[in-house]
Amino acid sequence: MSFDYDLGIIGAGAAGLTAAAGAAKLGVKTLLINKEEQLGRDCLHGGCVPSKTLIATANARKLITEAHKLGLPEVEQLPVDFNAVRQRISDVIGKIQLHDSVERFTSLGVDVFAGNASFLDRNNVQVENKTFSSAKWLIATGSSPKIPSIPGLENISYNTASDMFFLNKLPQHLLILGGGPVAVEMAQSFVRLGSKVSVIQRSRQILSREDEDIAGMVGDILVSEGVDLHLDSNIELVRSSGQLVEVIIKKTAGLEVISGDSLLVAMGRTANTSGLGLDNAGVRFSSSGVDTDSYMRTSSRNIYAAGDVVGKHMFTHAAGYEAGIVIANAVFRIPRKVNYHWMPRCTYCEPELSCIGYNEKMAGVDGLKYRVITEDFLSNDRAVTEGRNEGIIKLLLGRRGKVLGVQILGHHAGELLGEWISSLNGKVGLSTLAGAIHPYPTYSEINKKIAGVLPGEKIFSPGIRKILKLLFSYRGR
16 A cells, blocks of 8 residues: 555654654655644743753852852842743744754655644545545654642633743742642742742652652752742632732641732643544553553554654653664664663752652562662862752662662752763773762762772772782771
8 A cells, every 4th residue: 555655643743753853864765744733842932942942041040149158249139021021932842943843854854734633544644625545643742731630720821831931021029830840840940030939849848759758858959949839739719819829728726828820730741642633543542641561562554653752751851762662663673672770860959859760669669679879069079169069879789789770969950960870871880980080070980989989888898908918917996
């Protein structure tokens, strides 16, 4: 049977763009369908790029306020014009958009169409009034902010992480529902820009996925900067009160009302599956996302899915990785299974929190026996010289000293994790990492130092001392 295309892709986010570029470069006739005219979807227009741009601006203002701690004159803090901040965010998006433009992908040989796509069957998709056929399809429609069922929420105006970067003015008092990575990043950014910020979290800690000690350190940092944390708080009602928004929460002590002029709902994300006609194509899906096997295939074997729409690891880097798995299986036809074991993640607060592998919570769920080794940044000379010595690195070791996971809370933690990503994927042992030469003074020395703890215990053990004394008659204690 003849089809219009070899590979059709629905969605032009990280997964869709990665797959489209790779397939076209390999000589595959490729179709890319995106709901919007501009490519890039949430990561470029309402996620990673605008959020990290905002964070950079907020961090710069914080550094200015602390100039006196570095021996510099105090600087007068003028009010932030959020219009200027918003313009910078738009400018950065515009620069990156050039790489994710329709023109670039067309030049690669990709046919790009804008519109809502819906499956007619497993090979045919309708876009507006056109029908396209393809031998294989990739669903990469991403995700959207999850809107919880909270009484009164549907009757008021609120923001999500997708539009928080394009406000007309800086909030005086920002209320944030949720305590995950997005909530943490936005809370710190806006308090540094001059807003009062209150975070309302249902569980008893922020960053619920992380270990309690690490999450507690992040919480202490937020509180020290002026963020009000309302933990273990059930949201009873949200309502308008004049120009303000009121959130009524229930805590152990009773009901409490928190008022602000702006509300951010940051309570997770949901896969974009609505309107795709997945039933027509025989593609199984649930509220969590599209079901896939270890080859990223859906229940219809010629249809694949990758990225947030799968609902497994909602990170841009995970989407790119999954798209690579799809190219291997759908284009090269070389069976390749997905492996999430060493999937890294990072929360871009300051100091940053980066993780790979197991933490204590995850190890406990899987019943693993482990040992914890920690090293704080107070002993890192570069961190001390820059006045950025908050944080800790935490290593989980299993049987025979095997590394189960690493957590880093510290300046440049996302970059520092790169050494562990390489060593763990490359099966490099702790002794090798500890023996590698690191430049002094750098933050990366903390990786070398903690990697050397276990080998050091073996080398400097009483047994080794006895052997050396017996062989060479050393006279030390």
